[in-house]
Structure formats: structure tokens, C-alpha cells
Amino acid sequence: MFIEVELPISLRYYPQHLALSNRIAATETMPVRENTLPPLNVQVARPISPGGCPSAGDVDMASPTSWASLPDRPRTSESRRPSFSASNAPDTIPQSAWRVQPGQYVAFSVDTEAVAAASGHPDDSQEKNAILQFPVGRFIGLVVGSYVQRADDDSKWLEELVVLYVGRTPPTIPGTEGYYMPIAPFHTENDMRRGPPLRTKTLFPWKDRAQWTVFGTRLQIQQLHESKLVFDMDEDEFARCETRMTADFEDVDQKVKTDEVMRDAIHKLRPPPEPLPAIVWRDIRGEHGADPDEFVTQIYALDG
Secondary structure (H helix, E strand, C coil): CCCCCCHHHHHHHCHHHHHCCCCCCCCCCCCCCCCCCCCCCCCCCCCCCCCCCCCCCCCCCCCCCCCCCCCCCCCCCCCCCCHHHHHHHCCCCCHCEEEEEEEEEEEEEEEEEHHHHHCCCCCCCCHHHHCCCCCCCCCCEEEEEEEEEEECCCCEEEEEEEEEEEEECCCCCCCCCCCCCECCCCCCCCCCCCCEEEECCCCCCCCEEEEEEEEEEEEEEEEEECHHHHHCHHHHHHHHHHHHHHHHHHHHHHHHHCHHHHHHHHHHHCCCCCCCEEEEEECCCCCCCCCCCHHHHHHCCCCC
């Protein structure tokens, strides 16, 4: 049976997990560009019974939660193995199973081979080939949660990450433009309304990027491209980031209670309950998408 573990502050996405006595007001410090992407007009998947993990038949292929039945990953709460985070991991879990830690930046893309394998379409079918040939991009995010569990056949450890997006600008949904922190090097170093820019131990390779504090995704690592070059924060800097994220989570949850239109838009950008199969890179340099909305659009478009 699945064992629920206590989440770190930055991962308490739901109202019952959010507790912060001093709310930090969200204000803008970066210009907000017009969003040229088409609206994400996708039907929300039907509710899943509490405690159950959705299977491929529960939601449309276009839904970010539809790939819950990844290779080796149990489909239901009855068969799913215990999931551990670094704070509650037993000594029996090898350090090698925890390759990516919270506080690290990674690049990622959807693994279309894993999506195709989990889709159930026959080999060489038009549907499966369309998934394999779908052009997916590479994006950057901050790891705020890292979890492992055993595969059903005990052959390996399955690694899941929760990442929050990095964008060229803040989020564009009206009312959410302030849910970000600047990342150094940043052109307004003296603008303190959202706090000093976040600093990585290795200089962040991109200038004037925004660390989104509410919106992100959940990934299951299918491939990890290692690198000696790691872009991570020290503990104090990551703790400062977590404090801001927690405040923004609380603020946005208050807003969605009273604004149904905002609720639907925000739902599509927040980390889903089930992971997407992903290829992950430690080295975040190189070509990537700087607009996280494009990543979300790709996810929903994979249904073709």
C-alpha cells in the first residue's frame, strides 16, 4: 500500500497542507509579455476516487495525469510501493538511487518513447508513430522535491522529481504575475520587492530569468544525462526560496477559491499528482524553451 510521507514546505500544494503565518504580498518587478500561445482549452479529467492512482483509461491521453501507468510504476494505491523522500528514507536505500536533489536546476523534456510505450497503441500504428515523432522541447526548472520507490519487479529504483518552471518572464495568467523570484544574473539587482535574486553556487548561465514559485510539473526520470557541471543553491538560499514559494502557494490557493476562471487556468500549470516520463539533464546550458506555457501546450498536444 502506498505510504504517504510528510512533504517539505515547498511541496504542500493543497490548502490543508499550507500554513504560513505571514503572507508575503506578490508584486511585479519584471515586464510581462503578451502571451501569443493559444489558450489551453482542454477538458479537465474526471475526478479520480480518493487514494487511487489514475490509469490510462481514467483520463484523456492529452491530460498530464494520463501517463501514470509508466513502465514498472504501479497503477493503483493497493499495489504501489512506499515512496520516500530524503527526510524519511531508510538506510537500505542506496545513495546512488538519489541522483538529483532539491535545490538543483535541471533541464528536462518529455520522453516520447516512454509515452508511446505507455499509450497501449500497437507497434507501427499511426497513433504510436505520431507520439514518437512529436517535436518536444527542452525546458529548465528548479527541483523542489525528489522521491524514490521500488519498481514492482524490484529491478530498480524509480525516481520522481517535482520541478518549478524557469521562464524568461513571470507567469502571464492575470493575478499571478507576481509569483516568481528573479535569478542572478538579473538586470534589476537593486529591486528588492521580490527579494534579492536567487544565486546558484555555479553562475546561472542565463541572464534575466524568473524562477516561477507556484507553477511546475512532476517528472519520472527515464534517462538522466550526467554532468560534472551542476547548477544548485546552498541550503540558506534554497530555504529562502522555499519560504517565498510557500507564501505564494497560500496566496494562489486563496484566489482560486473565489475565481473559477483563474482556477481552471492555474490547474493546468501546477504540478500534476502523477509524473510525466522525462529525459533529464544536469547541464542546463544549451537550447531550451524559455516559456513554460509552451511545455504545457506540448503535453496537451501529444494526444494529436
